Amino acid sequence: MPRNPYYRGPASDHFDGTRFFNAGGSTDRSLRDVLRWRLSSRFARWPARVDVSPAVPQPRVPECVVTMVGHATVLIQVAGLNILTDPVWSERASPVGFAGPKRVTPPGIRFDDLPPIDAVLLSHSHYDHLDLRTLSRLHRRDKPLLVTPLGNDTIVRRTIPDVRAIVGDWGAQVEIAGNVTVSLVPANHWSARGTRDRRMSLWSGFMLRTPKTLIYFAGDTGYGDGEIFRRMRHDHGAPDLALLPIGAYAPRWFMEPQHADPAEAVRIMRDVEARQAIAIHWGCFQLTDEPREEPPQKLQEALAAHGIAPERFRALEAGAVLELS
Template sequence: MPDRNCYYAGPVTDHFDGTRFLNPSGEPETDRSFGDILRWRRTAPSTQWPKSVPVTPTVPKDRVEGLRVTMVGHATMLIQIGGLNVLTDPVWSDRASPVQFAGPKRVTAPGVRIEDLPPIDAILLSHNHYDHLDVATLKVLHDRHKPLIVTPLGNDRIILRHIPTARVSAGDWGDAFAIAPGVQAHIVPALHWSSRGMGDRRMALWGGFMLRAGERLVYFAGDTGYGTGTIFRRLREAFGAPDVALLPIGAYDPRWFMAAQHTDPEEAIQIMLDLGARAAVGMHWGTFKLTDEPREDPAQRLRAGLAERGIDPAAFVPLLPGEWANFD
């Protein structure tokens, strides 16, 4: 593997060794060997997803004074908070791939047509995998809205390579950026990894976000494993209980391969409890077939897990594309 970081140069820290970023100390290792990948592919079940699932797109309001979350699909959500419009990991492309003739193809159309978006003030971009950082989508959003993009270290280099005039603020875990008066986006740890190709593994940082607007607090996890759970308990200590947590519930099978990097529904419930979140939205499921579980499995397991713990199912909802929920 190359010894020179192609995205970022900075001092060594407890999660950057001078070339590659690391997950917090004491958490499971996310790197997988080529042999691991072959083992997964060799033993993967022939789980079939539908080629397409009907979606009725919604047209959001231009501004919402309270707190509303609208599901676009996968990890793309529109957060409307205190009159501000924020997108998470925007992907409107047909495939989560460096090319549009191969790779995971979306089975749900976007729940909001890109031309029907309200004015977008900011984008929270968690990491550089193709199902989260989609250059084609970012170009359209930049041309139409000129949003501020907040992202972990190194991802700014990727964005600016393709969109030289983009407004990008890149930071480390613990950094915060003002995206409007009284509104801050805090970059926080996640248990994951990064790459865009064969030679850049872990050369750009990954993370989640705490979005604080006045008295309201929204947590967007990005992609993450659960690990020891320490990072989520520390977030509760540092920020308090979120009004809503946007948590990944899909792309988790097989567990021996995926557990360190993707939560399953039961772990997502535990994150909600660790955070003390008043409500949660399940995302990162049902749009792109990335792993082995059946398409409906994440939502079904989420509902079963909530019932087993005696938690009101309305407290943690797996929104479908085009659906939205208020959290006031």
């Protein structure tokens, strides 16, 4: 059995002693599956660049303001704290700077316009979510607290040895400030930085709770049978806001276990009974086959099919701001 370079701990219902796994089924794909996808599918043509109007956030806000940066990167300003999800300011989601998926939209906040960052919620190790270059810039400037599932701290410490990190398993709850907590919740996904470390660090979503607000950041997730989302509603209550992925879903035979499509994102919203939702994981990096504008269009179709008002689940372009009343 191969050695896990990131984490050592006892076996559990989602860890076999070497690799983590999903209770609802496998997300693994073989080399034959990858070749079938690449040989049978064609990426839709995306624009080379989509201009945005970057926001300039206030240094602090007392209530809740959410700014879309791009892909899974969102600035959450709540209860006087500034929190980033899966921060990526690099031009490419890749281990190298000269190849790999390239940004189509620039960041919705210029890095130098970021307010002081207190905490980072890091969902898993894929390069479009765990960007060491951005984490290094944030550490040099703000030294934010990093909250992440098991094993990802090891990856980060190889580049940032003195990172302030709190690491947890699914179900863990950590306090990031007085009366503000983060709970790590399951996701249907996987992890890897290379070809030999598949599922050796854990993936998760997060429930961010303040005295007035509950925010669910799903990270990357497939829908599966929906049980993990119904369990979240039972365990944590109904979120005031959910950040839910709607992109990187085509072709479905390949992507369904690991990436929700827009219709499934609406099912997640319904399962957790979120009051409002923002779409993430679309329109920034071309990772799969669907056209860039298709996820928001299909989201509107799914909302209409369920009789949900479109303003309750918005696909915001980078730089757009939502004030949560």
